[in-house]
Amino acid sequence: MLFSQQILELIRNGIGETLCMVIISTIVSYIIGIPLGIILVVTDKEGIRPIPALQKVLGLIINLLRSVPFLILLIMMIPVTRKLVGTSLGWKAVVPPLVASAAPYIARMVESSFKEIDAGVIEAAKSMGASTFQIIWKVLLPESKPSLLIGAAISTTTILGYSAMAGAVGGGGLGGIAINYGYYRYETDIMLVTVAILVIIVQVIQEIGMRLARKSDKRIR
Template identity: 70%
Template sequence: MQFDATTINMLKEGTMQTIYMVFMSSLISYLIGIPLGIALMVTDKDGIRPVPLFNKVLGLAINLLRSVPFLILMIMVIPFTRLVVGKIIGPNAAVVPLIIAAAPYIGRMVESSLKEVDAGVVEAAQSMGASTWQIIWKVLLPEAKPSLLVGAAISITTILGYSAMAGAVGAGGLGDIAIRYGYHRYQTDMMLVTVALLVIIVQLIQEAFMRTSRKSDKRIR
């Protein structure tokens, strides 16, 4: 096919829809996922405030959500999506299942990053009488910042992949274009262009977060 003005405008719109879905779902997922990760780390049996029963129940709930394939999850939450945004197609509708899928994943990524913090640093803060919240905000999160940024790069690119899959159910974006034109109409060149645009977005995300992570890592200064 020829890439005329209409096709180029469609690709531009698809790219903007993809960026919108990824940005909104990543932002809200992190607002949920960071507290989840902190709760998992703090209440662990080796955490600063162990609550084994709460930790097990929360961990089980997160694992259950993470184990559901994204396409199935989108279908399962259709009634909830309709309740929240009033419709089940389009970028806004896709954000709801993206958040539900991504928040538990981010919670585990945050937990993993916080557990990498040297236990000696936490013990030193405790010996100086720091409260739990002071340890979280002034010790754990700052010390884990490089790892958190690397985790963010991985998480956001995962969300980008989910957003492309959401195109299969009319979510819009580059995934929708790839399926409608590249797959159903056998337009291989359109498929290749959408894949190339997705790769470019992934590379930009990875580069931005990895550079920020390296700059914030005290060990390589």
């Protein structure tokens, strides 16, 4: 299967656009998602600083955002996206809806990771006079590190899948190439190559996440 120089350049650009979308969206989503996850855990009725009303309202907002399918959210956010990045086409226009979709998902992943921690460890930190910030920084985050790393790998591959879907509405990247050439032009070989590249990227991300999680897991040392 031989491709012209133009097609090879197109695929290289698609890989670059996809990686930009995924990396930037993942970083921004975690900057938003980790604090949200911490608030959900800390303000829970059995948390360090229970504020059930705040926890329920925040949880409701997160669940509402998570329940909106990504393509619909992408279309709904077009006016906001235009204001933020100046366009509704290309890989840059996909970043805001990716963040809006992924951040609530990450918040729930972080919440789940924190709730796996043995309550006795947190109680021991409380009995030693640790502040809320100290418990979060020195207990919750370190103890949940393996789970957070696995969650990061899962979240990143989920964002990658969303970025591929964005190709259906002019989002660019490998998803855009697969749809434009594989679906509209019936060039199946190009579509198969882009899909194979996406699969390889997913496998690499997953493997890196699992290895980092194993290295940080104190139980298997």
